[in-house]
Amino acid sequence: MNEKRAAARGNFISNRLAVIVIAVLFGASLAGWIATEIVPPDFPERGDYFREAWGSAAVKLVAVLHLYDPFHSFWYRFVLALFFAVLLLCTASRWRQLSLKSWRVQLPAVSGDPGSKRLSFEFSWRLLEGGDRGARDPVAHFAERYGRAESLGADALRGRFARIAAMFRKRGYRVVSRESAEGIAFAASTGRLRSPGTMLFHAGLLAITIGGVIGSYGGWREMVFVKEGSAVPFPRDGSLTLHVDDFDILTTERREIRSFVSTVSVTDARGVAVAIGDVEVNHPLRVGSRRIYQSEFTIDENEFARARVEYSLRGSGARGSLELSPAEPAAIGDGTITVTALRYFPDFRMGREGAFSASSLPSNPALEIEVASSGEKERGWLFLYHRDFGKRFTAPVDLVLARCEPVYYTGLEVSANPGAGVLLAGFAAATLGLLLMYACNPRIVKGFARPGAIVVAAGEHRWKASFEREFADLREAIRKETGNGGGPS
Amino acid sequence: MTSALDARLFWLSFWTYLAAFLLFSVYAAVRKRGVGVTATAAFLAAFALHTAGLAARWIVTAHPPFSTMYEYAVTVSWAVALSFIVVMARFRRMALGVVVSPVLLVVLVIASLLPKEASKQLMPALQSYWFYIHVTLAACAEGAFIVAAGAGIIYLLRRGPGTGERDILPSRDLLEEIISRSLRIGYPLFTIGALFAGAIWAQYAWGRFWSWDPKETGSLVLWLYYTLVLHQNVRGAWRGKTLAVLSIVGLAIALVSFLGNLFLGGLHSYV
Numbered sequence A: 001m002n003e004k005r006a007a008a009r010g011n012f013i014s015n016r017l018a019v020i021v022i023a024v025l026f027g028a029s030l031a032g033w034i035a036t037e038i039v040p041p042d043f044p045e046r047g048d049y050f051r052e053a054w055g056s057a058a059v060k061l062v063a064v065l066h067l068y069d070p071f072h073s074f075w076y077r078f079v080l081a082l083f084f085a086v087l088l089l090c091t092a093s094r095w096r097q098l099s100l101k102s103w104r105v106q107l108p109a110v111s112g113d114p115g116s117k118r119l120s121f122e123f124s125w126r127l128l129e130g131g132d133r134g135a136r137d138p139v140a141h142f143a144e145r146y147g148r149a150e151s152l153g154a155d156a157l158r159g160r161f162a163r164i165a166a167m168f169r170k171r172g173y174r175v176v177s178r179e180s181a182e183g184i185a186f187a188a189s190t191g192r193l194r195s196p197g198t199m200l201f202h203a204g205l206l207a208i209t210i211g212g213v214i215g216s217y218g219g220w221r222e223m224v225f226v227k228e229g230s231a232v233p234f235p236r237d238g239s240l241t242l243h244v245d246d247f248d249i250l251t252t253e254r255r256e257i258r259s260f261v262s263t264v265s266v267t268d269a270r271g272v273a274v275a276i277g278d279v280e281v282n283h284p285l286r287v288g289s290r291r292i293y294q295s296e297f298t299i300d301e302n303e304f305a306r307a308r309v310e311y312s313l314r315g316s317g318a319r320g321s322l323e324l325s326p327a328e329p330a331a332i333g334d335g336t337i338t339v340t341a342l343r344y345f346p347d348f349r350m351g352r353e354g355a356f357s358a359s360s361l362p363s364n365p366a367l368e369i370e371v372a373s374s375g376e377k378e379r380g381w382l383f384l385y386h387r388d389f390g391k392r393f394t395a396p397v398d399l400v401l402a403r404c405e406p407v408y409y410t411g412l413e414v415s416a417n418p419g420a421g422v423l424l425a426g427f428a429a430a431t432l433g434l435l436l437m438y439a440c441n442p443r444i445v446k447g448f449a450r451p452g453a454i455v456v457a458a459g460e461h462r463w464k465a466s467f468e469r470e471f472a473d474l475r476e477a478i479r480k481e482t483g484n485g486g487g488p489s
Numbered sequence B: 001m002t003s004a005l006d007a008r009l010f011w012l013s014f015w016t017y018l019a020a021f022l023l024f025s026v027y028a029a030v031r032k033r034g035v036g037v038t039a040t041a042a043f044l045a046a047f048a049l050h051t052a053g054l055a056a057r058w059i060v061t062a063h064p065p066f067s068t069m070y071e072y073a074v075t076v077s078w079a080v081a082l083s084f085i086v087v088m089a090r091f092r093r094m095a096l097g098v099v100v101s102p103v104l105l106v107v108l109v110i111a112s113l114l115p116k117e118a119s120k121q122l123m124p125a126l127q128s129y130w131f132y133i134h135v136t137l138a139a140c141a142e143g144a145f146i147v148a149a150g151a152g153i154i155y156l157l158r159r160g161p162g163t164g165e166r167d168i169l170p171s172r173d174l175l176e177e178i179i180s181r182s183l184r185i186g187y188p189l190f191t192i193g194a195l196f197a198g199a200i201w202a203q204y205a206w207g208r209f210w211s212w213d214p215k216e217t218g219s220l221v222l223w224l225y226y227t228l229v230l231h232q233n234v235r236g237a238w239r240g241k242t243l244a245v246l247s248i249v250g251l252a253i254a255l256v257s258f259l260g261n262l263f264l265g266g267l268h269s270y271v
């Protein structure tokens, strides 16, 4: 009895502790969430401005509590550590209990007080035979309502119990029983995978927390910008070299961006490739324990690889095309006209200060060229998608931009996350646990059949109202199987 | 490009839901079975139009309808309608429509205020199976949370425990069961879909599982909130009226975290 009480108390305390740490973490996360909405992340750099706007006390508070980055603050870390410790403690202390006992159903004694045995379903047990113990058990309302004796003749006991057991099995219950001189004790249960599910879920959360901590302390990330066709040392590994052979922006026919792709290879000190492949958004490239992500890209507006310009000479009507490289004059026809490409803007706009590129995306590619003819030089812009807007030069030549390939710098993020495996294992365990926990609706019916009476009591875990209906139904079925009008005795 | 067909279907479904809501209200007042059946039929018709609208949108944009806030809101409301139909089929309580249909209308009105441009092309980061898993499960989870809150509202509205037999509104016990079941459907979907699948997708797209951006933090807060509620509930605390109130508060947090990125920005700042 004492053992049971102590166990119940331990259980209660640890569950309450769990609720407290979850509540504290919830409060801290909520506070952090609100703080990030009020305090901008660049707060430390703009101290003077905020001192003026908010007053020095508020600024001090923000600084001390790290409210511009609350989730990396000491207090949030402290709360996380507390949560972790309690979760670890609870999961570890429950592991043995759940793993050993969750598969075994304890049978009630055919006589005596079955409530004195420790049961693996702590929450669910509803006491047998009503009585004053039933009244004292706060969850024993089923027994009070239904758990009364039902009569049965002694001779037919075994046969009738077999029918009852078959009825339970048909409804998806697993039945275990033990026969003794006094009668048959039995337990019919279903949804018992819930317990291992709960265990797995909590253990999974633990793994996720551990993985997260390993990742945030042991992981790193570094951004490198690499020009197409060039190479840089691999971040944090001097023995490797990172080459970018190509970078492409894939677009649809309607010029919507479909993807960004870098063709990458990594070589070791001897020049042997250790990883080759395309790095694309959502498709990182793995290099041992590190991964390379497509993160950004940029261009240098004074640089481009090649451009093709089509010309038609006014007067003679001669047509042709020129391949231009940056700053290298190209001659048309007999060489009296030369064309030099100067600047390339992928996203041409006009502003107060003149032309500029609004982004690195090729939304409105434009090429600035210089045309020299008979000692005169003129500059003007040609547009890939808006050819009619191109400059009409006084030199007797019409030019349109047919193609332009800028030189891209791909922004690759190289990172290592030693916690990723643990984290993913945690996700898997927690997912499986959740599915078990919520797919299983554990119900248990225990009872004993004695000559003269069948007593049943039942427990459920969650839905009182619906289990009450099921239990009433089960009682009816038992009554039918025993061929006995029965009724509470 | 806005597709005319899907927009027209959504508006039709909106007006039909509105009609269903009015009919449910009349049913709650006069308690004539015929009116309830008509209201239910209108609701089912609205749901069919809603489904057709989503299908049209999917075909026009050539990707599942989750890539903008507008599409997401329409998908969530679809999940709410579906959950409601399941609950109604299970518990046969037409009067639940009085509460669920206006909630649905509110979500649809919110959706209608959002930009509706259909783009055939998803942002590169959104082109991932994990993204689809993430958004589908999160939408279903929010649908379930909305149904829980709807049942919570009826719980608070109904006077006395009720037998649930002659009363038009379900009994408190039944309502509590609906709240509890909805939360226990929503919670695992949210955990697996919004948090786990979201983190895995973020790892593929941005190389990090978690960035503490406002939307992520919002989901964490929401998740911790429901964890707390379920944990207390499984201990035997926070039942009945408390659970009803908590389910409504949960929806309020979910709404802030959903609409949050309209003004909060961050990685999820797609509109």
Ligand code: HEM
Residues within 6 Å of the ligand: A014, A015, A017, A018, A021, A022, A086, A087, A088, A090, A091, A123, A194, A195, A198, A202, A205, A437, B184, B227, B230, B231, B234
């Ligand atoms: C810290 C110590 C913790 C203890 C001792 C503990 C214990 C328990 C117990 C005994 C149950 C009921 C299991 C059952 O009846 O089958 C449970 C359920 C649950 N726990 Fe915990 N838990 C702890 C922490 C957490 C944490 C940190 C989380 C999540 C952040 C969590 C989430 C849950 C959930 C979601 C359920 C299921 C509730 C339901 O049935 O709907 N627990 N926990």
